Amino acid sequence: MxxxxxxxxxxxxxxxxxxxxxxxxxxxxxxxxxxxxxxxxxxxxxxxxxxxxxxxxxxxxxxxxxxxxxxxxxxxxxxxxxxxxxxxxxxxxxWTRGTPEFAYIQLNDFSTINVNVCALGGSIPTREAGIKAGVVEVTSLEQLAQIGRKEIEGKIVFYNRPMDPTKIQTFEAYGGCVDQRYSGAEEAGKYGAVGVIVRSMNLRLDDYPHTGSMSYGDLDVENYIPAAAISTNDAEKLHTYLSLDKNLQFFLKQDCTVWGxxxxxxxxxxxxxxxxxxxxxxxxxxxxxxxxxxxxxxxxxxxxxxxxxxxxxxxxxxxxxxxxxxxxxxxxxxxxxxxxxxxxxxxxxxxxxxxxxxxxxxxxxxxxxxxxxxxxxxxxxxxxxxxxxxxxxxxxxxxxxxxxxxxxxxxxxxxxxxxxxxxxxxxxxxxxxxxxxxxxxxxxxxxxxxxxxxxxxxxxxxxxxxxxx
Amino acid sequence: MxxxxxxxxxxxxxxxxxxxxxxxxxxxxxxxxxxxxxxxxxxxxxxxxxxxxxxxxxxxxxxxxxxxxxxxxxxxxxxxxxxxxxxxxxxxxxWTRGTPEFAYIQLNDFSTINVNVCALGGSIPTREAGIKAGVVEVTSLEQLAQIGRKEIEGKIVFYNRPMDPTKIQTFEAYGGCVDQRYSGAEEAGKYGAVGVIVRSMNLRLDDYPHTGSMSYGDLDVENYIPAAAISTNDAEKLHTYLSLDKNLQFFLKQDCTVWGxxxxxxxxxxxxxxxxxxxxxxxxxxxxxxxxxxxxxxxxxxxxxxxxxxxxxxxxxxxxxxxxxxxxxxxxxxxxxxxxxxxxxxxxxxxxxxxxxxxxxxxxxxxxxxxxxxxxxxxxxxxxxxxxxxxxxxxxxxxxxxxxxxxxxxxxxxxxxxxxxxxxxxxxxxxxxxxxxxxxxxxxxxxxxxxxxxxxxxxxxxxxxxxxx
Structure with a gap:
């Protein structure tokens, strides 16, 4: 000393x-x-x-x-x-997560592929039996308006714009993507979607889903829909299966709770x-x-x-x-x-x-x-x-x-x-x-x-x- | 394009x-x-x-x-x-490593503690039954001369100078330590040691032994002795046990081979x-x-x-x-x-x-x-x-x-x-x-x-x- x-x-x-x-x-x-x-x-x-x-x-x-x-x-x-x-x-x-989330892709031959998801922080749960619906894949919030209510209503919206790998500062790439996670449910809820799945904010391809905060903004409570993140590997998988079978079904179950x-x-x-x-x-x-x-x-x-x-x-x-x-x-x-x-x-x-x-x-x-x-x-x-x-x-x-x-x-x-x-x-x-x-x-x-x-x-x-x- | x-x-x-x-x-x-x-x-x-x-x-x-x-x-x-x-x-x-190396510390009550070691690249093997000997701990090659042949002969020399954590460029810390690994056996061989154990060149405390090249320099072939690295956690362990029981025995077995x-x-x-x-x-x-x-x-x-x-x-x-x-x-x-x-x-x-x-x-x-x-x-x-x-x-x-x-x-x-x-x-x-x-x-x-x-x-x-x- x-x-x-x-x-x-x-x-x-x-x-x-x-x-x-x-x-x-x-x-x-x-x-x-x-x-x-x-x-x-x-x-x-x-x-x-x-x-x-x-x-x-x-x-x-x-x-x-x-x-x-x-x-x-x-x-x-x-x-x-x-x-x-x-x-x-x-x-x-x-807000609490509850029991582990569960999700799978169901193809038209009824075969299923489990995928890794997690509820986004602040999301409501699905109903206890889970939800199953067709999927509309988009790469931006703006794209929803172009697609319109007719195609979105009753569907799960899948936001799949990846982080930009050419950004040297990765926080910049994050900033260019995180609107999908934060406002994805609010926007999709406006067009009658029943849920949203968001590609994880991760530059790497791996099996971890990444949570994070989301908001329903000004949406009426009756239009709130469950929101979950999917791992980057499974986002790629879902994208591939959608290109093979655009009528595939996606199942999601989560039982998170928003408290006072x-x-x-x-x-x-x-x-x-x-x-x-x-x-x-x-x-x-x-x-x-x-x-x-x-x-x-x-x-x-x-x-x-x-x-x-x-x-x-x-x-x-x-x-x-x-x-x-x-x-x-x-x-x-x-x-x-x-x-x-x-x-x-x-x-x-x-x-x-x-x-x-x-x-x-x-x-x-x-x-x-x-x-x-x-x-x-x-x-x-x-x-x-x-x-x-x-x-x-x-x-x-x-x-x-x-x-x-x-x-x-x-x-x-x-x-x-x-x-x-x-x-x-x-x-x-x-x-x-x-x-x-x-x-x-x-x-x-x-x-x-x-x-x-x-x-x-x-x-x-x-x-x-x-x-x- | x-x-x-x-x-x-x-x-x-x-x-x-x-x-x-x-x-x-x-x-x-x-x-x-x-x-x-x-x-x-x-x-x-x-x-x-x-x-x-x-x-x-x-x-x-x-x-x-x-x-x-x-x-x-x-x-x-x-x-x-x-x-x-x-x-x-x-x-x-x-040079080939042969079957996995095996080493333990034996205390004076005959209890043994397995430790993680690996042969250094270029080392000769131990005899097939392994070697067991007392241990002389040093922190530098120079210290051997001070200790002298009488205390070193028939012993295993344990080089335990850690990499300097205050060096911002870790290669500098490596450069300040690696003489123990490269020349440790040559120097200890001169004083009649029967083997050397070198603290791994690793700034972190963990269980991995780190190999690397060593040389017998100008030593006569009959004075070549086996050389192994010990994980940093086990180097700390050996140091502690030596402070409790300076007569403890160290066992080492390795069957590496130097080919043409x-x-x-x-x-x-x-x-x-x-x-x-x-x-x-x-x-x-x-x-x-x-x-x-x-x-x-x-x-x-x-x-x-x-x-x-x-x-x-x-x-x-x-x-x-x-x-x-x-x-x-x-x-x-x-x-x-x-x-x-x-x-x-x-x-x-x-x-x-x-x-x-x-x-x-x-x-x-x-x-x-x-x-x-x-x-x-x-x-x-x-x-x-x-x-x-x-x-x-x-x-x-x-x-x-x-x-x-x-x-x-x-x-x-x-x-x-x-x-x-x-x-x-x-x-x-x-x-x-x-x-x-x-x-x-x-x-x-x-x-x-x-x-x-x-x-x-x-x-x-x-x-x-x-x-x-």
Whole structure:
């Protein structure tokens, strides 16, 4: 610990002379980043926490017992290094999957082929005996209008537009497809469909169906129809069989339930700032997850990395100038109620959030950050790039930050999101294989170290005050 | 194909006006890279080839039937897009593992704990009944001299220095440890040890022993001793038990065999240059692999990516200015005989190799390249960086290139190695879990696209002639 103490003291000395964002980064910053990475790769707790969240608690859908256990566990762990913890009450939707879904294709010779499906989050069930109907395959919501009610009524609509493999950033490919999942049932319901099957949001061909949130929008309740995802392999299979027998029948049975809202919590912990305690920096991920896997990448990784930021700074004896807070948001997956409540309370208390960092893109090898910030603020960020070069962190671009920090945008907070390598993310996203073994310890730790480094720099140098522009 | 033809023609037009390396990159280059990435991510063959190499052929140790099948298969495939193929004869060492290794720790109460070991490549067997001896644990070769013959004679030496987790580039951590595996038996043999056990070169704690090449150096044959790797989990276990019972016994049985050299082949295919056919650009990986897994990352990935470079250029109707050649080297793992033979023949034929690119760091998400080049040559490479930015390729640094292109260095060839993300590489390297399922299709394809793009740029702009300096 001697070396760490010395470095911490050196940094304190240097920071005493720092004049906010105008100062040049110093040798002390390089040393601090080295300490952060070294600690993260050798003694940090993130992987152990993720093991517990994933393997001891499991999938943490909003309103579930597991979500409540995760609230209690993380608060207990955060209390070990934070000077203050808080459970922030929030009402969240509760939806349960029920017994495993069952689906098959029935050809005109009455032979059947089982396929892998799962109910989309928020969907109603089928009737107890299941539904069986002909299938209309489309590749977009717009195509429904062209086809018209006559052909759609009484049928199951099959949305089969794949993610675009030529997009280098896979989140872009996801963004170009997810309307089918989110609004597919609403649109098909308008034309009298009896159900929808959506190709899983997955770039890979495999057997896992991927769930995710959906909405009936403004549809009248009597027009609500069951919605399920089908694995990419089985989407290809269904497409092939439809080309051979357009009158085939599709059977779907699911018994999920939409319940009323229940109380849950955002988990908050902080280390008070020594110089500017009223300037708040937050780092967070979402504590809820889908129910099929154990939510290790989405977003167990972001949760433990955010906790790790504070634990690392504490263990390195770093005394932050500003207040650094970890926020574990509840209900990102199907409502964003936790994020909205947090922003509402921050506003009500007139808290000055200068910077908010989110990790919700998986526990993969980190590449950098995307920012929701002004050009002047980006200039400051770019002046820090050289500090990250030894750690192969290169991506510092304007772009989306994250769903949970989004509601703070109105307050003028600089927002950012960790950007790990995205190539494998949708192999696991919202599926049964999003499990602990899919996360690499070093990659998780490198992400946490990269986040800690950025939080440290914002703590040292603050943000460009836009009111001065 | 229309769009591709148009782009190809546009590039030909532009290249006619290009004055080697002095020309600025153009819009045509950006379009060409976009075509390369799009083709690679949608229609390329690399993943299918890797499936065959891994699942149909399997591990391809030099001199094995599998290595021969790989030679025949890849030549057949390369002939589909190359204008010329060649099998270049080379004598390679042959070593076989025999029946599975068996090892256990025996405590002083005669209880035993089985541990996971594998013979190191090139090791002699134990006697048929196995060996049982006390254990001397060390963390370096140097430590043996300090301990001295008296304590080492008749014992098994256990090398247990782990890879350094704080190295961001994992190959650096590997380089800092691998002397234990390569020279451990030679050094311990000098002090009368009866065997060596080496902690696997793996940053992760798991149950897989990792093999790899070793050498007896100048040791007299009668002092050769069996050498095996032990999994990282079991290395930790052995260390713990030694701290409890320093007189514990270790049992090892392995029946590997060192045979005489046998004939094998480098596989070569090329597309002749249209303008400077005597300037040769090569791209390659090694066709041999270790025998425990199927060598998907090491180096099936590099093999199929190198083949893909030529297939992509051919399918895009690109007519190279210079001769572009794929070389699949035999025997990288335990002899480098293929690489030496290739360089020797190139010299004998006075072939002018201007650029040689190797892929032998796994099929992971590509980050860039390291180069063995002059400062002037690096300036040209850096002028291309902006073309790669849309593909998140950012790493263009001086450093090692690769073992197989290394022997060309004497000829003044610019050398480079693909640098994929290295965090997971040693989880699989030389172990039974280096299998097809550990390779992600998109990451493999992005690597091939990145290599194709660099080869295209070297073809267009050539290299700075150092004789002009």
């Amino acid at each position: 001697n070396k760490l103490h010395t470095i911490g003291f050196f940094i304190l000395l240097c920071s005493a002379f720092a004049k906010a964002q105008l100062v040049q980064t110093s040798q002390a910053d390089s040393l601090m980043l080295k300490s952060i990475y070294d600690y993260s790769l050798t003694e940090s707790k993130s992987y152990e926490w993720l093991d517990y969240l994933s393997n001891n608690i499991g999938g943490r859908l909003s309103g579930s017992i597991q979500a409540q256990r995760a609230v209690e566990y993380t608060e207990k762990e955060i209390a070990k290094f934070a000077s203050r913890t808080e459970l922030q009450s929030v009402m969240v939707p509760k 809202d229940v109380e849950s919590y955002n988990v908050i912990g902080e280390i008070k700032g020594t110089k500017y305690p009223n300037e708040v920096i937050i780092v967070g991920g979402h504590l809820d997850s889908w129910d099929l896997g154990d939510g290790s990448h989405d977003d167990g990784a972001g949760v433990v990395q955010s906790m790790q930021v504070l634990e690392t700074l504490k263990k390195l004896d770093y005394q932050p100038l500003r207040t650094i807070r970890v926020v574990l948001f509840m209900n990102e997956e199907n409502g964003l109620k936790g994020a909205r409540e947090y922003a509402k309370q921050a506003k009500a208390k007139s808290e000055n959030h200068i910077f908010a960092l989110e990790s919700d893109a998986g526990g993969f090898s980190p590449r950098g950050f995307s920012f929701d910030a002004t050009e002047d603020q980006m200039k400051v960020v770019h002046s820090w790039k050289k500090l990250f070069k030894p750690y192969l962190i290169h991506y510092f671009e304007k772009g989306g930050s994250g769903a949970d920090v989004g509601p703070l945008k109105d307050s003028g907070t600089v927002l950012a999101g960790l950007r790990p390598d995205s190539q494998r993310y949708f192999d696991f996203h919202h599926a049964a294989n999003d499990t602990f073994d899919a996360v690499n310890k070093r990659e998780l730790e490198l992400g946490a170290a990269t986040m800690t480094s950025l939080i440290y720099l914002f703590d040292q140098y603050g943000v460009v005050d836009n009111s001065m522009d | 229309n769009k591709l033809h148009t782009i190809g023609f546009f590039i030909l037009l532009c290249s006619a006006f290009a004055k080697a390396q002095l020309v600025q990159t153009s819009q045509a280059d950006s379009l060409m890279l976009k075509s390369i990435y799009d083709y690679s991510l949608t229609e390329s063959k690399s993943y299918e080839w890797l499936d065959y190499l891994s699942n149909n052929i399997g591990g391809r140790l030099s001199g094995s039937i599998q290595a021969q099948r790989a030679v025949e298969y890849t030549e057949k495939e390369i002939a589909k897009f190359a204008s010329r193929t060649e099998l270049q004869s080379v004598m390679v060492p042959k 050299d046998v004939e094998s082949y480098n596989v070569i295919g090329e597309i002749k240059g249209t303008k400077y056919p005597n300037e040769v650009i090569i791209v390659g990986g090694h066709l041999d692999s270790w025998d425990l897994g199927d060598g998907s990352h090491d180096d099936g990935a590099g093999v199929v990516q190198s083949m893909q470079v030529l297939e992509t250029l051919k399918k895009l109707d690109y007519q190279p200015l210079r001769t572009i050649r794929v070389v699949l080297f035999m025997n990288e793992e335990n002899g480098l005989k293929g690489a030496r033979e290739y360089a020797k023949q190139a010299k004998a034929k006075s072939e002018n190799h201007i650029f040689a690119l190797e892929s032998d760091a796994g099929g992971f998400s590509p980050r860039g390249f390291s180069f063995d080049a002059t400062e002037d040559q690096m300036k040209v490479v850096h002028s291309w960086k902006k073309l790669f930015k849309p593909y998140l390729i950012h790493y263009f640094e001086k450093g090692g290139s690769g073992a197989d292109v290394g022997p060309l260095k004497d000829s003044g060839t610019v050398l480079a190695g693909l640098r994929p993300d290295s965090q997971r590489y040693f989880d699989f390297h030389h172990a039974a879990n280096d299998t097809f399922d550990a390779v992600n299709k998109r990451e493999l394809e992005l690597g091939a696209a990145t290599m194709t793009s660099l080869i295209y740029l070297f073809d267009q702009y050539g290299v700075v002639d150092n004789s002009m300096d």
